[in-house]
Amino acid sequence: MFISIFKTQFLVQRIVALACAVGAxxxxxxxxxxxxxxxxxxxxITFVVPFPPGGPTxxxxxxxxxxxxxxxxxxxxxxxxxxxxxxxxxxxxxxxAPDGYTxxxxxxxxxxxxxxxxxxxDYDPRTSFxxxxxxxxxxxxxxxRKDLPVSNVQELIxxxxxxxxxxxxxxxxxxxxxxxxGVLFNGMAGTNLLHVPYRGTGPALADLLGSQVDMTFTDILxxxxxxxxDKVKALGVATKNKSQAAPTIPTIAEQGLPAYDVSVFFGVxxxxxxxxxxxDKLNAAFSQVLFSPKVQQSLSAQGLEIAQNHSPQYxxxxxxxxxxxxxxxxxxxxxxxx
Numbered sequence: 162m163f164i165s166i167f168k169t170q171f172l173v174q175r176i177v178a179l180a181c182a183v184g185a186x187x188x189x190x191x192x193x194x195x196x197x198x199x200x201x202x203x204x205x206i207t208f209v210v211p212f213p214p215g216g217p218t219x220x221x222x223x224x225x226x227x228x229x230x231x232x233x234x235x236x237x238x239x240x241x242x243x244x245x246x247x248x249x250x251x252x253x254x255x256x257x258a259p260d261g262y263t264x265x266x267x268x269x270x271x272x273x274x275x276x277x278x279x280x281x282x283d284y285d286p287r288t289s290f291x292x293x294x295x296x297x298x299x300x301x302x303x304x305x306r307k308d309l310p311v312s313n314v315q316e317l318i319x320x321x322x323x324x325x326x327x328x329x330x331x332x333x334x335x336x337x338x339x340x341x342x343g344v345l346f347n348g349m350a351g352t353n354l355l356h357v358p359y360r361g362t363g364p365a366l367a368d369l370l371g372s373q374v375d376m377t378f379t380d381i382l383x384x385x386x387x388x389x390x391d392k393v394k395a396l397g398v399a400t401k402n403k404s405q406a407a408p409t410i411p412t413i414a415e416q417g418l419p420a421y422d423v424s425v426f427f428g429v430x431x432x433x434x435x436x437x438x439x440x441d442k443l444n445a446a447f448s449q450v451l452f453s454p455k456v457q458q459s460l461s462a463q464g465l466e467i468a469q470n471h472s473p474q475y476x477x478x479x480x481x482x483x484x485x486x487x488x489x490x491x492x493x494x495x496x497x498x499x
Contacts, residue, residue, distance in 0.1 A: 201261055201439050202235040209265040211250025213243050217299065217382055217463055221427065222266040224459055225296075228450040233442075246336070246498070247271035248282055255289040259434030261443060264293065269338060269425050273483035277491040278336045279498050286484060290430035292476035293443050296451065297460070297467040298424040300406075301342055301399035302384050303413060305376040306369055307392060314397050314416035317376075318350050325353040331365035331374040334358050336496045339365070341487065342378035342399060342423040344494040349418045369393060380425060381406050382464035399423040406464045426483065427465070428476045444473060 210222045223239050230237035242250035251271035257263040265271075272286045284290075303314070311317045321328050332340035335358045343354055357374050359365040362383060368374050370392055381404050387393045388407070397413035398404045401422050413421045429447055431440060448471040450456050460467055468475075491497075 199436070199438055201442060202233055204262065205236045205238055206230075206233070206261070207240050207263045208237050209250050209254050209263065210239055210241050211243065211247035211265065211267070211271050212241065214241050217380070218266065218268055218427070221296075221460060221463060221465065224456065225266070225447065225450060228453065228456055229446045232446040232449055245279065246275050248275055248279060248284075251275075251286075252282075252284050254430070255284040255432055257432050259291075259432045261431060261435045261439035264429055264431045264443065265290075266296075267428050267430050269483065269487075272426075272428060272430070272480050274336070274338065274341065274487045274491070276484055277488040278496060281499055286480050287477075289433055291433050291435050291440055292473040292480070293429040293431055293440060294447050294451075294471040294473060295468045295476040295479055296427040296429060296447075297465045298400070298426040299464050300381045300404045300466060301338065301378050301423045301425070302381050302388075302404070302407070302410065303342075303346075303376060303378055303396045303399060304369070304384050304388065304393040305396055306372045306374070307394055308372065309375055309394070311396065312394070313411070314350075314413055314418070317396060318352055318417075321350075321352040321354060326355055328352075328376070329355040329357050329374045331357050331359055331369055331377040333362045333365055333379075334360060336491075336494075336498050338423065338425060339378045340496070341490045341494060345421065345423060345490050346378075346413075346418075348490075348493055349421055378423065380464065385464070400466075402466070404464070405461060405466060424466075426479070428480070430476075440473065444471065447471070 208222060208226045210219050212218045219241065226237040226239050242253050247268060247270040251265060254263055254265040275282060276286055305311060311320055330343045340356060340358060343356055347354055362379060365377050369377050378399060385407060388395045395410045397416055398410050399413055401412060401414045403412055451467060451471065457467055
């Protein structure tokens, strides 16, 4: 019986050997097959930025792409897919192959605000993407014209209530975060600031400097040179924590509006369905880069408050909370874009 079993095993081995001889390229011993690991990434990764080149989002993405590429030993190329407030790029990523080779540097717009703001949007930030990690946020700041007779948020509120609807705030356009920041402020402070939309941040700031409007909510990176040169007055940072880039500016929250929190957040996402092992590898690479002193120094210089929690679960929960917050604000604003 022992000899019979031995002959059978020998026969099986001969059959396997013959099969390997015929198809050597595809023949792998069973034990070895289990030991093999995913070689990801073994080709270029496309890092989609849903905004034009030259802006702060693009600059941050290019820095991250270069450093993450070094960690992974593979090229990470930035691809600017612009339009519709970031929706075109986000939609393209949502529809791309779920293999980890196309990822996106998303922001508050395409990952939260736009879902309520746009009437036609073909993806859902909660279900169309697999979160990789939360990168951080860029604080907004409330700045007023230099000659406005207020020095803090409570004085601004009091001035508005003396003559409701007289004070105006500029935004970079209907539905922009600078617009919705004012809507949120009005709702929490009981003010009636008049919204004046512009075509971009540049024209809005130009009219603020020319005293054509009274104030604006803009990101700290854009505002800081004007604050430091005393061309505008900063009344408060729009996040719950002070900005590391401007630690002497108080927050709006500590001036009587404790729930006020407006910023532009940044997160890395992939299409839904990417294998978990690949998502984990991307998360590890981005986390390593974000803890690098060189990268932290560069991003902090751009005003970014770098996240301490880099788990994909944190990004998913943060997106969910931002979606709900901005849904309410968009409804209050009555804003809707095609």
